[in-house]
Amino acid sequence: MDDEYAEAVLALVEQIPPGRAMSYGAIADAVGARLGRGGPRQVGAVMSTLGGAVPWWRVVTVTGRVPPGHERRAYRELIAEGTPMTADGSRVDLRRAGWYPQ
């Protein structure tokens, strides 16, 4: 994982608007289209170590699950932003909250 890749991931996460979200895989696709490498796991690796500097709670799994270890903080931020959630409030509803770089 070099700095160029990490920077590309972080720069994209910073662009996700409040109340919206992207999956690790979608981010991997967008960054991969530009740099030609990396997958969902690489995105996860970047977020786990350098994610603290960006709105990391807007990055979820493809099923809308928030990152492990920081659920409290994530739900607080997501709800405060009015992010579309599933009926039971346990996941982000990506069908409504999903965002892709414009």
Added chain:
DNA sequence: ACCTTGACCTTGG
């Protein structure tokens, strides 16, 4: 070179 590990994803049941 081989094996293991991961803030993952898709498919099939």
Added chain:
DNA sequence: CCCAAGGCCAAGG
């Protein structure tokens, strides 16, 4: 939706 398998990419021992 859940679970199990298999795939995936990269890093590290």
